[in-house]
Amino acid sequence: xxxxxxxxxxxxxxxxxxxxxxxxxxxxxxxxxxxxxxxxxxxxxxxxxxxxxxxxxxxxxxxxxxxxxxxxxxxxxxxxxxxxxxxxxxxxxxxxxxxxxxxxxxxxxxxxxxxxxxxxxxxxxxxxxxxxxxxxxxxxxxxxxxxxxx
Numbered sequence: 001x002x003x004x005x006x007x008x009x010x011x012x013x014x015x016x017x018x019x020x021x022x023x024x025x026x027x028x029x030x031x032x033x034x035x036x037x038x039x040x041x042x043x044x045x046x047x048x049x050x051x052x053x054x055x056x057x058x059x060x061x062x063x064x065x066x067x068x069x070x071x072x073x074x075x076x077x078x079x080x081x082x083x084x085x086x087x088x089x090x091x092x093x094x095x096x097x098x099x100x101x102x103x104x105x106x107x108x109x110x111x112x113x114x115x116x117x118x119x120x121x122x123x124x125x126x127x128x129x130x131x132x133x134x135x136x137x138x139x140x141x142x143x144x145x146x147x148x149x150x
Contacts, residue, residue, distance in 0.1 A: 002046070005056050006131055008039040011066050013075035017107040020081045029078070035136035038066055038120065042128040057128050069119035079107035109137050113145040 016031035042056040052058060077099040080086055093100050105111040113135050121130045129147060136142040 002043050004041055004043055006039050006041045007056055007059070007062070008037055009059055009062050009066070011036045011038065011063075011071055013071050015074050015077050015079055017079040019106055019108060020083060020086060032137045034074075035142075036066070036070065036116065037132075037134040037136075038062065038130070039132040039134075040124065040128050041131040057125065061125070065123045066120060069123060070116050074101060077101045079103060079112075081106050109135050109141075109143040113143050114150075117145050117147075117150070 012033065012035050014031060014033055016029055018029045019026045021027065040057055040062065044054050044056050045052040047053060078093065078097065079101045080090060080093075080103070082090075082102040082104055090100060090102060101107075103111075103115070105115070113133050116135070117130060117133055120133075124130060131147055133145040134142055135144075
């Protein structure tokens with residue numbers, strides 16, 4: 001009997017960013033302890049001979065994918081929008097720091113969710129779909145991405 005199951009795994013990473021041109025305090029360099037919840041969905045493996053029998057996806061494989069695509073590149077990094085105004089800042093910082101992530105968008109929670117979804121989706125195995133992402137910037141502030149909306 002086929003049935004769709006959703007699995008969620010939580011990840012965390014530390015990162016800093018500045019929101020270029022913003023009219024509030026977030027225009028300053030500041031950091032967050034991000035929490036990312038990744039929810040995938042699919043049907044459990046039905047082949048009794050398979051080592052993954054009864055699983056939608058091995059949590060270890062999901063951990064590897066999200067680790068490679070999100071956690072390692074962004075953990076303890078400074079996220080900065082690539083722009084002419086930021087080029088001098090980037091040049092100065094890269095002489096001293098290694099973990100600067102230049103992005104083609106403002107490093108907001110909303111935009112990061114879209115980027116993380118793209119990175120994770122392209123690595124998921126056949127038959128497994130990305131269902132949702134939830135990204136906490138603080139304990140009480142978060143954004144959500146749902147496949148059905150995109």
